[in-house]
Amino acid sequence: MRRGDLDDLAAFATVARVRSFTRAAAELGLSPSALSHAMKALETRLGVRLLARTTRSVAPTAAGELLLRSVDPALTQVAAALAALADWRDAPSGTIRLTTFGYAARTILAPRLPDFLRDHPDIAVEVIVEDRLIDLIAGGFDAGIRLGETVQRDMVAVPVGPSLRTVVVGTPGYFAQHGMPRTPDDLADHVCINYRLLGGGGLLPWEFCIDGRDVRMRVSGQLIVNDEVLAGAAMRAGAGLGYVMEHDVADEIADGRLVQVLSDHCTPYPGCHLYYPDRRVSPALRVLIDRLRWRDQASPNISC
Secondary structure, three states, rough: OOOHHHHHHHHHHHHHHHHOHHHHHHOOOEEEEHHHHHHHHHHHHHOOEEEEEEOOOOOHHHHHHHHHHHHHHHHHHHHHHHHHHHHHHOOOEEEEEEEOOOEEEEEEHHHHHHHHHHHHOOEEEEEEEEEOOHHHHHHHHEEEEEEHHOOOOOOEEEEOOOEEEEEEOHHHHHHHHHHOOOOOOOOOOHOOOEEEOOOOOEEEOEEEEEEEEEEEEEOOOEEEEEOOOHHHHHHOOOOOOEEEEEEHHHHHHHHOOOEEEHHOOOOOOOOOEEEEEEEOHHHHHHHHHHHHHOOOOOOOOOOO
């Protein structure tokens, strides 16, 4: 093997995985032009075209797919072997790439990540925040943080937060004008603020427990947003009912600024979990998991 071939094969695997020179270059720390040149040089040395390029996309050719299936497991083994060397160092080091969503970024990472970084100066963390569920391996992520019920069964999942409950709230002024819903079906006669998921584009359903069954409902109203802050501002101004995390509005419910309704139909569900593929964990990720792990003894019943 020529010097540099391993680097070029790793770069090829990244391009083939993300199907974009721009994204692959960012992940590899190269310029797109340098990466494109390296791929052309690799194709020339091998005497076969590996990538099909258009003005808008790049994808592996049939030969490229064959090469990818051969080298990808080997590259994974090399990466694992290099990560294993970190066990011999005095302190964990390296980069951790995480995917998560807004609520977890705000309530799990924001309070704990700064101290973790100060305690581990040799560890870098990259966090990508979006609603859309990401394939960890295809996206080049080491781990993700999502609600427990959305984590795939083939992943190792570690709780990093308490069980949660999403509740329906409104202002006293709103209920004075529109009355209070007694059952989830009554929401058809109310103005509800909808949240559009950024990734899939659909509206977030409102979930309730009705007669022992989990029911997902579509509600309607004048406002659809994809920003929690704007949705909260509209709800607090009396423009409609909000479907929000109980933790976020507990103080406002307690002092009467907001009124909670349909409480009997809103049940707890598994909270945020950090999850990762069932394979060797790097020392850097291991210490982050230990820092984020949820250790509260009490856990409410999450059955409907």
